[in-house]
Amino acid sequence: MIHIRKVYKSFGEVNALSEVSLDIQDGELFVLIGPDGAGKTTLFRMLVTLLVPDYGSIEVNGLDVVENFRQLRTKMGYMPGTFSLYPDLTVEENLEFYASIFGTTIRKNYDLIRDIYKHIEPFKKRPAGKLSGGMKQKLALSCALIHRPEVLVLDEPTTGVDAASRKEFWIMLKKIQQEGMTIIASTAYMDEAVRGDRSGFLHQGKLLMADTPGKIREEYPYPMYSCRSENNYALLQAIRAESSTATALLFGKTIHYSPVKEDFPVEELMSGLEATGKYGRITCEKTKPELEDSFSYLSKGIERSETQSGMTE
Amino acid sequence: MRRFLAFAKKEFRHIMRDPRTLLILFGIPVIQIIIFGYVVTNEIKHVPIVIIDRSHDETTRLITDRILASPYFETVTNTNTGKNIHQWFKKGNVRLTVVFDRQFGKKLIKSGVAQVQVIADGSDPNAARLMVGYLSGILAQAQQEINKQYGMVNPVGIESRMEFNPELKGAFMFVPGTIALIMMLISAMMTSISIAREKEMGTMEAMLVSPLHPLQIVLGKVVPYVAIAFLDAVIILALGQVIFGVPVKGNLVLLLGEVILYIILSLSLGIMISTMSPTQMVAMFISLFVLMMPTILLSGFIFPIENMPEALQWLSLVMPPRWFIIIIKAIMLKGAGLMFVWKETLVLIAMTFAFLLISIKRFTIRLE
Structure with a gap:
């Protein structure tokens, strides 16, 4: 021990x-x-x-x-x-x-x-x-x-x-x-x-x-989607700009994307983004979070609370 | 014990596989003793001189013969005019001139007084003083011979003898000094660098997590250097005797015992340095500037301690080589026994204990 x-x-x-x-x-x-x-x-x-x-x-x-x-x-x-x-x-x-x-x-x-x-x-x-x-x-x-x-x-x-x-x-x-x-x-x-x-x-x-x-x-609090497109980097920026997004991370050849709410209509958002024609075809499917997602979430949580306590001081 | 032997074996391997270390350990002692013995000598030999003989008689020829018979001087020319003296001196191919007055022999025999003029190149004052000194000695001897020949009474004759070093050989001073310097270099510098290297490579970290006691680590590192430093001391002594004729008049066992004591002293100094240096660079820097320079300058190796300003004389008291040089000069050249050097020996022993105590206190069993 x-x-x-x-x-x-x-x-x-x-x-x-x-x-x-x-x-x-x-x-x-x-x-x-x-x-x-x-x-x-x-x-x-x-x-x-x-x-x-x-x-x-x-x-x-x-x-x-x-x-x-x-x-x-x-x-x-x-x-x-x-x-x-x-x-x-x-x-x-x-x-x-x-x-x-x-x-x-x-x-x-x-x-x-x-x-x-x-x-x-x-x-x-x-x-x-x-x-x-x-x-x-x-x-x-x-x-x-x-x-x-x-x-x-x-x-x-x-x-x-x-x-x-x-x-x-x-x-x-x-x-x-x-x-x-x-x-x-x-x-x-x-x-x-x-x-x-x-x-x-x-x-x-x-x-x-x-x-x-x-x-x-299991500790990961959000739903998790794995998305692919023809321009992942641009798509990542676009997803991050949405106020409904909790986190979005590049994960190999896919984007790991979590909306804040469980029942958020992901399909709707993606078809809207696809219509702009900037990202080519976008496919998203529900997946399980990886450890990396959890760690990233945890470390962001620490940084968030630190900046907040820093502001109130 | 087995652990300790394994450690020492590993240390020997490090030494044997690094050509640079080998060169420092065995090349430098030999090179240094030869350089000091031959080059940095303050003896004079084969000085080119000009003899201007305006008299050309029996006495001047006798004196000239005596001068040239000595190993110190050899003639460039023997002439009877001094016109070009300055030219020669400027060129540097003549360093001493002896001028015999006209009618030298006749004057000498008639009145007992005749003039010899000696002109030396004073740009190197030490050498000039030596050349004139040697020449005066030869002249005085020649004068006695001439006086005898003509049945004249000798004035006061000075018969000087240099005790312990009759020929005033520089090697008598450099061999003991070089031993002190080399032992310091090998023992203190090499061990401190080799311990610092383990810290730098991270192997010290792995070793500290082993059941090895810090004392075992340090002893294992140090023992191979004791052997090598001792071997070097023997090499230097042998070279000194064979090439330069520096004798060991005293007890060889006592001498080697003192050498071992001094090696242990230097090693404990090296260990102390290594406890203060996180890297090889720092260890080298401290060894070179805190050990080597004072060893050369303040130990009485090259410059007599009596001539130093008082503050530096006090400082030289804490220089281990100062005491060691006194000891080995006494044993080697004067044949002194332990009775004559026990005080200096005690100083060395006390210093060793002090350095070891500080090292053990400072040697960390952890990383901070």
Whole structure:
């Protein structure tokens, strides 16, 4: 179990985290989503005992990250955002080094990393600096796993890695999860939010929501339409200009559009817009909101309330 | 212990795989000792001189022979007119001129007094003083010989002897100084940079989350440099002896012991610097300007401490190399034992503890 209780952290004038509370169950794969600068790395560094919260407390498997940091450091696997490999050491030497500082050997825990390591094993005599992004990522994960930690903390493991390797990476994490390990990974890619058992959305140092992808979708308060046209960008502007529109977002090749009211006549609006001839044929169909829609709605809510309170002051 | 060995092994690999580090560790000591030994020397050798002999007799020939027999001078010309002296000096192909008066020998034998004029190129005052000094010495010796030959009484003869360094070789000063400088460079600069590099690459972050104790991290980083710095000290001592004839008169074990003490001192200084520097650039900057310059300028390596303004003399007291240079000069050149250098040794030990204490206090177990 990981208990994060009302944690605050600031660096000088900057509030990196404010009142973050979160529980993560044993054996869970938790994904923390948030844009750059949301405070993901700060939260993770506190989890792995590298930073001390200003207020609040964090417990990992019954151990306090401040009081019992030394005991905790044997039980954590941590993959920093920089991958922290030695570029001049070979693949094998990197792994060997991380195994030895945790007092173990590659052979002892080879079964745990076999599925990941076998992809890079053919290159084990190559310096880590000469690996591709995807291979570096696999090696860094192997290094973080080599001492069979109870909790695995991965700071943006998929950043700077190609799409295929990213997909493969989440499948590997699912497999590791089968070993009973608790895994927490952060990402700035919204589409990776569905990869975990639960996802949390961190925005400007505040945890806006933490739940299963299904629940997060249910929280979305508006109807959702997916619309296509021949000039999506212009159509987006037009839809946003309507006072009946709650949100409208470009989503791949479609526009995710939500009117404020459930019974709003979408067909009428679209045929009116189609008649102007600016957008070609427009088709809209009812759909379910994606996580990204929910997060966007949540973060806009925060910004709205902030500007309002700013105006009243 | 196994963890520590694994760490040291990794550190050796870093060193062996980086050609630039290797060059700094093994190239610079050798190059520096050779440069200091040969180039930055204040001895004079093979100075081109002109002898203007207006007398051409037995005595002037004897004196001329004696001058040219020394390794310090060699003639450009031997002439009897001094017309072009200024021209030669301006061109720089003559740096010293000796002029014998007319009837030099006759005057000397008759009245016991004869004039020799020595003109030196004073644009380099130190060299000029040395050249004239060497020449006066040769003249005085020649005079004694001549006096003996003609059965005359010698006036007061000065017989000077330079204790510990009879030939006044510059290498006697530069070899100890270079050891002090190189040990500082390798130990303090290289370790502080290598620790700062781990911080910069983010590997320090991963390492801190391991069960390694900070002391293990630091010791693991430092031990390979102790070995290398020690090897360098031995290389410098050997080169000093083989090429420049700088002896080790004292106990070699004592000398090497003091070298190890100084290496540990420099390393603790390097660790202290690394706790203050977030990046390699900062570590390098501090090492170069806070360590290297004072080592060269304030330690008595090149400039005598007695000649410094009083404030700088006080400042030199906190320079570790100052004490180390006193110690190794005493052991190497004077053959002194621990009895003579225990005070300086204690100063070095105290400094080591101070730096280590500050480093341990400052070494963070976290990221802030």
